[in-house]
Amino acid sequence: MPEASPLLAVTEARVTYRRGGRVNHAVRGVDFVLGEGEILGLVGESGCGKSSLARALAGLEALSGGDIQFCGTSVTGLAGRHRRDYGRLVQMVFQDPSGSLNPRMTLAQTLGEVLTVHGIVSRAGAPAGVAALLERVELPAGLASRYPHELSGGQRQRVGLARALALSPRVILADEPVSALDVSVQVQILNLMRELRDREGIAFLFIAHDLAAVNYLCDRTLVMYAGRMVEEARGQDLWRAPAHPYTALLRASIPEMARRSASPPPSGPPSHGAAPLSGAGTAGLHHCPFQPRCPRATRACCESEPALASVGPGRRSACFFAMEQLQDTLDDG
Amino acid sequence: MTGFAPLLSIRNLSIRFGAGSRWSCPVDGVSLDIAPGEVLALVGESGSGKSITALSMTGLLPEGTSEVAADVMTFDGVSLLGDTLRGQALRGREIAYIFQDPLGSLNPVVRVGRQIEEAVRLHAPGTIPREEAYGLLRRVGLEPAEQIARAYPHELSGGMQQRVMMAMALAGKPRLLIADEPTTALDVTVQAKVMSLLGSLQQDLGMAILLITHNLGLAAGFAGRIAVMYAGRIVEAGPVEDVLTAPRHPYTQALLQAVPRLGDGRRRREGIPGRVPHPSCYPSGCRFHPRCSRATQQCHDQTPPLQTFGAGHHGTCHHPVEHAHA
Structure with missing residues (x-):
């Protein structure tokens, strides 16, 4: 995908929460770029730091280390007008659309407020602006006078997108935007996101735990584990042939129509081995965080944390045995 | 399933909700059988009546504002309708229910061991509650049991909480376990573990499972039979292979086509365009017709009768989907 002009470039990003004497290293040094008009997927289990990363990108959380560059300019120390500009150009859409809409305001009021407060249209121009926004998210103009509770979940999420679109963003950070929706509706929102990219060139960071949805929508995918990026791949490469044992485990865990077996995936986690909260460790680990659950783990994995290294075109993996993993999954099918 | 006396048998179930003069009927005309030891998946969009149907089997629907009626509703020959003492005794013990949100179903200020002991006292009198609770915790893979028993719910992960719920459900040695979206709130790797545990418990204990899910992949991997529900009715039911590879009802087909899959x-x-209608305004005829690409005037006017598509494969549609090599 477009390597030429990264819209967002994240280097060594760290997010740390402190409460009392306890320090939680939610994101521990993450690097990636998001290209112009690219749809980038971000997957990982609860607690792996993906939402913290998105919040940092949106400026809702301060980085405790590293840097975020937007169009070549660092945004970590921005203030005043520049900070507001960045906030406009990078928008966030949340999982629960009803929680982010005022129940006592009609769509016309909600969307009109965004447009007028930011000076995008005058008060008189608001109805036309609202109508244009509704059209961009493929909602009938007649819904403008409705309240959020009168809409279906899918319609509410379209309104969430419309509100983000109001500020003409270049990037939309979508944090689990379809997980709360019905299966029959999810794909409609995914299609809308793809159309917005195709029509308007908006880039998306799509955070999800539904691997099939990520595979369906994204040009490139990042996999996070315990606050670190463990794999990156283009297109369908990730699911065709994982280059990290964790990705292989994720793939094996998906219940698929084709696979009829009640047996656990071969490389299933040890009993009650949930993903460790990234805060459980220190900022720099002296072992691979996945090692306790990994079928490939050796002594080396207990002694140092593997770095994210290139394993092919557009492909990175943070595993000492990435090549072997890749080879095995290719051999399997 | 033929050749078995069904464990649970329901004919023409209808459930009404309301008060005063305002009543709606979210579920009507539902018939289904569950054979001993089988896994039946009940799938459909939210609001199609899956959970209400399952709750009616356990008597957990609110009294006074709901009415359950059926021609037949029996569990192992015993009627579950009304307040028969025998029917009540079955519920919770022989028919157990696990919910989507384990944290919401556990008491936050009581250690999980005591909560399991409570279920044991209720459903398995004559045993030593503490010993039995430890055994149940081990049974669901939570070890060391003595240590887990002392934990409060919030100290456990989502997957462990769901295992605690399963331990409580198993206290009465149920012959039917209703699992209502048991893994929706869980991560995919944890989901795989919980489902494989459910599968091995089902095989070891020979219990039947009614799995309520919107995840067709989960249904495919776990169930032997599947029933597809839409707007309060079962529109198609049959062996998983038949229904998912050669769906005959346009709704089943649309559901299958709506879900991205890794393989393809x-x-x-x-x-699917539109949304599930509210029970107060169910459409006439076939309730799916306003959203159906195959709908005709007939679908608007007449409720389609139940027809047989193949061995154990039934559905209600005027214009079922044809498959070239069926």
């Missing part, structure tokens, strides 16, 4: 790349998929 990025082929564009379409959702």
Whole structure:
């Protein structure tokens, strides 16, 4: 995908929460770029730091280390007008659309407020602006006078997108935007996101735990584990042939129509081995965080944390045995 | 399933909700059988009546504002309708229920061991509650049991909480376990573990499972039979292989086509237009007709009768989907 002009470039990003004497290293040094008009997927289990990363990108959380560059300019120390500009150009859409809409305001009021407060249209121009926004998210103009509770979940999420679109963003950070929706509706929102990219060139960071949805929508995918990026791949490469044992485990865990077996995936986690909260460790680990659950783990994995290294075109993996993993999954099918 | 006396048998179930003069009927005309030891998946969009149907089997629907009626509703020959003492005794013990949100179903200020002991006292009198609770914790893979028993719910992960719920459900040695979206709130790797545990418990204990899910992949991997529900009715039911590879009802087909799958790349998929109707305004005739691409005037006018598509494969549609090599 477009390597030429990264819209967002994240280097060594760290997010740390402190409460009392306890320090939680939610994101521990993450690097990636998001290209112009690219749809980038971000997957990982609860607690792996993906939402913290998105919040940092949106400026809702301060980085405790590293840097975020937007169009070549660092945004970590921005203030005043520049900070507001960045906030406009990078928008966030949340999982629960009803929680982010005022129940006592009609769509016309909600969307009109965004447009007028930011000076995008005058008060008189608001109805036309609202109508244009509704059209961009493929909602009938007649819904403008409705309240959020009168809409279906899918319609509410379209309104969430419309509100983000109001500020003409270049990037939309979508944090689990379809997980709360019905299966029959999810794909409609995914299609809308793809159309917005195709029509308007908006880039998306799509955070999800539904691997099939990520595979369906994204040009490139990042996999996070315990606050670190463990794999990156283009297109369908990730699911065709994982280059990290964790990705292989994720793939094996998906219940698929084709696979009829009640047996656990071969490389299933040890009993009650949930993903460790990234805060459980220190900022720099002296072992691979996945090692306790990994079928490939050796002594080396207990002694140092593997770095994210290139394993092919557009492909990175943070595993000492990435090549072997890749080879095995290719051999399997 | 033929050749078995069904464990649970329901004919023409209807459930009404309301008060005063305002009543709606979210579920009507539902018939289903569950054989001993089988896994039946009940699938459909939210609001199609899956959970209400399951709750009616356990008597957990609110009294006074709901009415359950059926021609037949029996569990192992005993009627579950009304307040028969025998029917009540079955509920919770022989028919156990696990919910989507384990944290919401556990008492936050009581250690999980005591909560399991409570279920044991209720459903398995004559045993030593503490010993039995430890045994149940081990049974669901939570070890060391003595240590887990002392934990409060919030100290456990989502997957462990769901295992605690399963331990409580198993206290009465149920012959039917209703699992209502048991893994929806869980991560995919944890989901795989919980489902494989459910599968091995089902095989070891020979209990039947009614799995309520919106995840067709989960249904495919776990169930032997599947029933597809839409707007309060079962529109198609049959062996999982038949229903999912050669769906005859357009709704089943649309559901299958709406879900992206890892195997088939990025082929564009379409959702189902419109939404599940509210029970107060169910459409006439076939309730799916306003959203159906095959609908005709007949679908608007007449409720389609139940027809047989194949061995154990039934459905209600005026214009079922044809498959070239069926």
